[in-house]
Structures are given as C-alpha cells and as structure tokens.
Amino acid sequence: MNPLLLATLLLPALAEDAAPTPTPETTPEPAAAPDIVAEAEVVLFEIDAHTTGVYIPDHRAPLVDVWVQVPVGQWDEGLMDSGGLEAWTNQFDDPAATLRSRADERAMQLAAGLRTGRSILYLGCLAEDLPEAKTLLGDIFANRAYDEAQFKRDAKSNEKSWELEQKDPASVRDRAVMALSFSETDPRQLEPTPYALPVRDSDTLAQLRDRMLQTPGRYVAFAGDLTIEQARDFATGLLPPADPSITWTEMPVEPLRERPDRHVVPLANTNQAYLDYFQMGPSTSDQHYPAWLVAQHVLGGHFFSRISVALRHDGGDTYSASAYSNVDNTSTPAGIVTFTRADNLDATEKKVKDTLATFHAEGITAQELDEAVRYFRGKALMRTQTPEQLLTRTMYNLGNDKPLAWHVNDPAPMAQLTLEDVNAVIREHFDPADFTMVVVVPE
Incomplete structure (x- = not known):
C-alpha cells in the first residue's frame, strides 16, 4: 500500500486512540432541543x-x-x-x-x-x-x-x-x-x-x-x-380605489350524482391496474371533520396505516397504498388509492374492500388514536414555523370566513376526541355501501 495513503488512514484512528476519555465531570451536557417557535400575532x-x-x-x-x-x-x-x-x-x-x-x-x-x-x-x-x-x-x-x-x-x-x-x-x-x-x-x-x-x-x-x-x-x-x-x-395607495357597485356571484354547487358500485376505465399502453375506492368526504365545516381526519389517517395516512400494511407489508401487492382527501368547504371525493399488476387486480380489490369493511366494523384502537393526534400535533407545528406559512393560513381563513387561528389539520379538537367519538364517525362515514370502486385497466 502507498505509505502516504496508509498514514492518511491511520492518523485519525491513532488520534482517537490517544484522545483521553472524558470523565463524568467533564462530559458536556447534550444540547437542548430548540424550542418550537411560538406563532406570531396576527x-x-x-x-x-x-x-x-x-x-x-x-x-x-x-x-x-x-x-x-x-x-x-x-x-x-x-x-x-x-x-x-x-x-x-x-x-x-x-x-x-x-x-x-x-x-x-x-x-x-x-x-x-x-x-x-x-x-x-x-x-x-x-x-x-x-x-x-x-x-x-x-x-x-x-x-x-x-x-x-x-x-x-x-x-x-x-x-x-x-x-x-x-x-x-x-x-x-x-x-x-x-x-x-x-x-x-x-x-x-x-x-x-x-x-x-x-x-x-x-x-x-x-x-x-x-x-x-x-x-x-x-x-x-x-x-x-x-x-x-x-x-x-x-x-397606502397601492391599490386603485374600490368600487362598491362591483359584485360577483359565485356559481352554486349542485346535487351529487348517484354513483355505481364499480366503474372500469380501459387505457392503452399500461400493464397495471389503478384503483380508487372513494366516497364523498365531509366539508371542513362538518362537526365530524376532526374525527374523520383521524380515521382517514389511521386508514391510509402513513407508512404503517391499515391499507399500507394490508397491501404492501403483508401482501406485497403494491409499492404504494394510501388514503387521500380533497379538503374544501364543500363535499369532495376522498378514498383509497393504489395500483398493482393487472393479473393481481381481483385479489387487490378484495383486500381493499375487506380492509375497509373491517375498519368500518371494528373502528380504531386507543393506540392508533393517540398516535394520530401526536402526528397532527407535530404536523401543525411544522406548518406554522415560517412567516409565509402563517400568512398562507391566515389569508385562507380570511378568504373563507374561518377564525384567524383555524387550520385544516388543527390538533386541538382532535385531542378532545374519545375513542368512541372516532369510532362512531367511522360507523357513519366509512360504510362500504357508500363507496365506489374506480379501476383503470389495460385496454
């Protein structure tokens, strides 16, 4: 071996060997974790x-x-x-x-x-x-x-x-x-x-x-x-003078359509099947919305969620399986999405439906509720650390007649939920009879 290279490799090790071991009296205290920055006043x-x-x-x-x-x-x-x-x-x-x-x-x-x-x-x-x-x-x-x-x-x-x-x-x-x-x-x-x-x-x-x-x-x-x-x-003086005579009329939302139990869409140039098992989720003003968010998180909101365990970890049917929701002031689609090999569609579809049926019948556990609330508490802190984040939330609230401090994943009402509260919402809002299976398959 090149002597210079050998010396280069040995010097750090020799230095570590020669360094005295700190005594308990001289061992520095671990650095304290930085405090979470308090939200600024609006x-x-x-x-x-x-x-x-x-x-x-x-x-x-x-x-x-x-x-x-x-x-x-x-x-x-x-x-x-x-x-x-x-x-x-x-x-x-x-x-x-x-x-x-x-x-x-x-x-x-x-x-x-x-x-x-x-x-x-x-x-x-x-x-x-x-x-x-x-x-x-x-x-x-x-x-x-x-x-x-x-x-x-x-x-x-x-x-x-x-x-x-x-x-x-x-x-x-x-x-x-x-x-x-x-x-x-x-x-x-x-x-x-x-x-x-x-x-x-x-x-x-x-x-x-x-x-x-x-x-x-x-x-x-x-x-x-x-x-x-x-x-x-x-x-001051940035905008032109307002005109009180100017008004706008927002188009009203219309009644939801009646949906079939299953809908198939053929698509060329694919060898996989793509699934969306969806229902209409509650609006952000729904009294059940906090509990519904907790339930949706347990069902498919993280790597070891119910649907991820069933389809990825246990079955190896897919690389990704998760639950989604389109948060809005009106009811919008929310469901479970995944994909699998075309020849594995029937088995995967059955697992998705069975997972939801069990979820609806049995609800979640106390541990799952606690972990979900902790997740949303951490998520809220991470999303209110910069001025731009606080500004974005504040302007959304002002534009949608929400309280200034409101945010969509607010952990405060979730922390007040009991296990029975969440499971009652699951029984009401996660009934498989209300879901539609959309499948994109090879043409």
Missing part, C-alpha cells in the same frame, strides 16, 4: 373602508412576504369564460418582460393564482428592497400590455399537459372519479377538454383585472421583517 388594520391590512411580524431573517388578495375566485359567474385567469395571473408578463426583469434583478419572487372565492398575488423580497417592491407592484397593477408570446406558450403548455393526462393512469382515474361525482355544470367538475385561453386582448384583460382589484373586501397582507408602520406605508 394584526389587522384598516387601509380604507374597503381594504384591510394584515401584519404578521417575524424578525428572524431579513425577508418579507407581501400578499394581495381580492374576493373574486374561479367559481364566480363568468370570470373564467371572460379571461379572468389570464387577466390576473399574466398581469406581470408585459411584452418586453420588464416587470419580471425588475423582480429578477433584486431576487424578488412573483406568483399569482385563482382559488375558490379569492384571487392572490404574492411577492417575496428582501426587507431592504421594500420601497422597490411597492413600486414594482404598483407598476404591475397599472400594466395595460399583456405578452402575446406568453399566451402562446401557455396555450402550448395546456395542450401538452392535456395530452399527457390522457396517457397517465392516475390522471385518467382521477377524472373518472370527478365525472362520477359531479354534473358537467358543477364548479367542482374538471374541464372536459384542454383549457383554451378565452381572451387575448390586452385592453379587455386589463379592464377585467382592474375590476377584480376594485372589488370591495380586499386585503394587503405582510409577514416577515418589517414594522407595522412600514406595512401601513406600503399598503
């Missing part, structure tokens, strides 16, 4: 009669998140058909790309999106760049020229995404679930064809964006390393 302040400011201080890092939210969303009558998505999400895409370039020069983040009942524009920046951030946002809201080239890129992206969805078994399965659940005109239904940009005229889009911005009930929110005085100064 402060609301008036900007004008139709606009509210939100301030969440956090001075641990020199970063600021800015969030503009208007009470207009994707379910509002006529918004999507008149170009609302493009008017809002493309407003910082001008033909010369100057707005995005200015953001990039100072490492600012820009994002925009439409949700149910609200539209959001987000900007993240360094605290020292707040003046430039306000100027940039003001110029974005004043922009009257939309980038035609970006529309073309978006259209091509939509087309390719649609083509991919038609070949992806999970996407085909998900679309079948939605089609079985909702009527064609229900706002919860997925688009049956590739999304086509309805409007590309800059003047029309700018006018629609202005109308969205002028809708009363607006918020300008801040989280991070700034003072409330800085937040007030930033928010």
Whole structure:
C-alpha cells in the first residue's frame, strides 16, 4: 500500500486512540432541543373602508412576504369564460418582460393564482428592497400590455399537459372519479377538454383585472421583517380605489350524482391496474371533520396505516397504498388509492374492500388514536414555523370566513376526541355501501 495513503488512514484512528476519555465531570451536557417557535400575532388594520391590512411580524431573517388578495375566485359567474385567469395571473408578463426583469434583478419572487372565492398575488423580497417592491407592484397593477408570446406558450403548455393526462393512469382515474361525482355544470367538475385561453386582448384583460382589484373586501397582507408602520406605508395607495357597485356571484354547487358500485376505465399502453375506492368526504365545516381526519389517517395516512400494511407489508401487492382527501368547504371525493399488476387486480380489490369493511366494523384502537393526534400535533407545528406559512393560513381563513387561528389539520379538537367519538364517525362515514370502486385497466 502507498505509505502516504496508509498514514492518511491511520492518523485519525491513532488520534482517537490517544484522545483521553472524558470523565463524568467533564462530559458536556447534550444540547437542548430548540424550542418550537411560538406563532406570531396576527394584526389587522384598516387601509380604507374597503381594504384591510394584515401584519404578521417575524424578525428572524431579513425577508418579507407581501400578499394581495381580492374576493373574486374561479367559481364566480363568468370570470373564467371572460379571461379572468389570464387577466390576473399574466398581469406581470408585459411584452418586453420588464416587470419580471425588475423582480429578477433584486431576487424578488412573483406568483399569482385563482382559488375558490379569492384571487392572490404574492411577492417575496428582501426587507431592504421594500420601497422597490411597492413600486414594482404598483407598476404591475397599472400594466395595460399583456405578452402575446406568453399566451402562446401557455396555450402550448395546456395542450401538452392535456395530452399527457390522457396517457397517465392516475390522471385518467382521477377524472373518472370527478365525472362520477359531479354534473358537467358543477364548479367542482374538471374541464372536459384542454383549457383554451378565452381572451387575448390586452385592453379587455386589463379592464377585467382592474375590476377584480376594485372589488370591495380586499386585503394587503405582510409577514416577515418589517414594522407595522412600514406595512401601513406600503399598503397606502397601492391599490386603485374600490368600487362598491362591483359584485360577483359565485356559481352554486349542485346535487351529487348517484354513483355505481364499480366503474372500469380501459387505457392503452399500461400493464397495471389503478384503483380508487372513494366516497364523498365531509366539508371542513362538518362537526365530524376532526374525527374523520383521524380515521382517514389511521386508514391510509402513513407508512404503517391499515391499507399500507394490508397491501404492501403483508401482501406485497403494491409499492404504494394510501388514503387521500380533497379538503374544501364543500363535499369532495376522498378514498383509497393504489395500483398493482393487472393479473393481481381481483385479489387487490378484495383486500381493499375487506380492509375497509373491517375498519368500518371494528373502528380504531386507543393506540392508533393517540398516535394520530401526536402526528397532527407535530404536523401543525411544522406548518406554522415560517412567516409565509402563517400568512398562507391566515389569508385562507380570511378568504373563507374561518377564525384567524383555524387550520385544516388543527390538533386541538382532535385531542378532545374519545375513542368512541372516532369510532362512531367511522360507523357513519366509512360504510362500504357508500363507496365506489374506480379501476383503470389495460385496454
């Protein structure tokens, strides 16, 4: 062996041998685990009669998140058909790309999106760049020229995404679930064809964006390393004056469809079967929602859940088996998803149904309840550690008439549940008679 290499290998070992063993008196105490950061206070302040400011201080890092939210969303009558998505999400895409370039020069983040009942524009920046951030946002809201080239890129992206969805078994399965659940005109239904940009005229889009911005009930929110005085100064004059005459009508959800017990979708170019055994889950305002979440977690929310043990650990039928839910203010699909070899479909389908039947009949154990509550307690802490996380939760709550401190996986009501509470909800909400099996199989 090379002598130099031998010496290199031996020196660390010799050093360890020569190092004195610490005595009990000199052994350092293990470092204490860092405390969980307490949630910052949320402060609301008036900007004008139709606009509210939100301030969440956090001075641990020199970063600021800015969030503009208007009470207009994707379910509002006529918004999507008149170009609302493009008017809002493309407003910082001008033909010369100057707005995005200015953001990039100072490492600012820009994002925009439409949700149910609200539209959001987000900007993240360094605290020292707040003046430039306000100027940039003001110029974005004043922009009257939309980038035609970006529309073309978006259209091509939509087309390719649609083509991919038609070949992806999970996407085909998900679309079948939605089609079985909702009527064609229900706002919860997925688009049956590739999304086509309805409007590309800059003047029309700018006018629609202005109308969205002028809708009363607006918020300008801040989280991070700034003072409330800085937040007030930033928010003042940022938005155009609100127009109290502007109103929007949200499309109503429609009665759920009657579903078959089983639905099969053939798909070319696959040698596996994809399953979704689903029901309609409760809304977030349902009194049983906390107990239902605990039950759903035990059924399929972790690596050693009931369904994962039955299909993966015990049977080796699949690599993945889990339970899902689409959390919303209305009832939406929730179920068990997995996949397996096509020739193993019958056996896997039986195991899924048997697991749910046992779950419904016997409920969960005290240990499973305790572990689930601990899981959600830890998850809640992990999701409320950064200013952006707190801001996201706060703005969701304000936009959905929830208490400021509410969050979807709140462990507090779960900790009050008894074993009988959860098992009673399982008997009511996890009846196999209410489930539909959707299967995507090789064509």
